[in-house]
Amino acid sequence: MKKIYSFFIIILLSALLSLLISHITIRYIERKQINNIIQLLDNVIYKPQLHIEHESNLELNSKEQNQRFLEEIEIKYPEIMDIAYIYNDKYHYNNSGINNPVPEYIKKMIHNNVGVKLFDDPYNKTKTNYIFKFGSGYYIINFYSKLLKNLSHNILTNFLVIDSNSIIPNGLLYYSLTHNAKHLHSIIISGLTIKKLLMVLSFNFIISLLLVNIISSLLLSYFDSNKVLYRRLKKAANNSEFIPYFQSIYSTKQQKFVSAEILCRWNYNGIIVPPAEFITNLEKTNDIKNITLNLIREAFNTLNKANINKDFMLSFNFTVSMLLDDKFMQKVITLIKKNPNIKNKIIIELTESENSFIYLDEINIVMKKLKKESILLSIDDVGTGYSNLLTIQELPFDIMKIDKYFISDKFAVSKSNMLETLATLGNSLNLTIVAEGIETESELNKIKKFNIHLCQGFYFSTPCDSKTFISRTKSEPHLYQ
Secondary structure, eight states: OOHHHHHHHHHHHHHHHHHHHHHHHHHHHHHHHHHHHHHHHHIIHHHHHHHHHHTTTTTTHHHOOOOHHHHHHHHHSSTTTEEEEEEEEESSSSTTTTOBBOOHHHHHHTTTOOEEEEEEOSOTTTTEEEEEEEETEEEEEEHHHHHHHHHHSSSSSSEEEEEETSOOSSSSSSSEEEEEEETTEEEEOOOOOOOOOOOHHHHHHHHHHHHHHHHHHHHHHHTTTHHHHHHHHHHHHHHOOOEEEEEEETTTTTEEEEEEEEEEEEEEETTTOOOOHHHHTTSSSSSHHHHHHHHHHHHHHHHHHSOOTTHHHHEEEHHHHHTTTHHHHHHHHHHHHTTTTTTTSEEEEEOOSSGGGGGGHHHHHHHHHHTTOEEEEEEEESSTTOOOOHHHHOOOOOOEEOOGGGGOOTTTTGGGGGGHHHHHHHHHTTOEEEEOOOSHHHHHHHHHHHTTEEEEETTTTTOOHHHHHHHHHHHHHTTTT
16 A cells, blocks of 8 residues: 555656646747747848837838838848838838839738738748738838747747737647737747647656655755764764773673773763664664774773772773774774873773674784784673684683673573583683673572683673763772772
8 A cells, every 4th residue: 555655756756846847848949939930020121110110201211212221121131032122012112123013911901000010921832921011001020930930949838929910819829828029019928739748748648757756865864863863873983973882891800890891871962872773773884983992092081080990901892894994993093192091991892793704814913913912802792693703712812701691591601501501611621701791699609500600791880971980980989999
């Protein structure tokens, strides 16, 4: 039903758009055609008529003088074939011969006392005539009918030029535009035959259908939820809306917090957006790199203000893609070198949503460089996702974090011996083990059985912003000193 509705909307929009395009196109061409016709008629009848009417001595001049005068007008306006003066039903000073009688159809117009008229010559279809009364006689101007057709021709519209006293014909041209050129005593009509009108509408409907589909696709793409989120994330990155949250890691051996994982949170207009709503998408953008650098700076600035022991460490999440970016990792190393308070206190924690751990050799090279800078390396969510036994054994990790799925009674896998297996693996590789997601005393007792002393989870500490973290270190110094 939804597809039918969408199809109907597209067809309707296409039809409306085709009507609009057709209207604009036809009207533009019609106006241009009418303007061309008016311009031509101005040159072949209106301006010559003004010349004649402004000559006050025509009645007094000799025939030879008047003939030269008319010949000068013909030369000035080359579109004119001939100008003749008619008096007493005979031609005077024209190319047809002086004193020759005029044809009966012209004689009839004169006897009917026609003041002005534009008409096609009934005996010569190549010629259009314009007759007007001035003084004691009539003047007739002839020009080639083909001039109008050539000047006004286009493949779309047709035109009619009729005398202003004539009846406008019906049904010849459709969707026509009519202009009454009063100074020419003519009516100019531009329009289409029914066949051409249907062709225009059909062609524009096809074009409109393509346009509507393209625009629809672009709009759907633009407003796609993922793309909207990416644009919002880009804006948020530019506005420094991503802030560090601290989740402290507790040592049951030392009975105090010894480090904290820095979590990325989005402060959107004062509302903290949960990471599940954006972190996966953010990690797929280049902005995650600059955001991570900012998180490192801000987190260590906070650490300097806190009432905390000098060995307290901060852990930051890196994807393998970030680790393999040479320019970015050089920025990280430069930042550490320029800030002594970061050196020996930073942990890079590898997280991965794609199987980039297949680049073991490349990762190994980068990790060895990092270890030379006294950076500890941790692998997150061991036992899930793409982190596997080969990864842990082949790469020089210092810390492994066991996912809550193997600890919490909420998950079936926790009832298997996987927790014991992972703990044994970590100890055999001399890795420091951190248990994640500890929320109850029962879970705490479970990990103690396997000699796991570092715990992260709500049972010990909920994630908090910088201000709250500083406050906790000052209100509970025994847990941080």
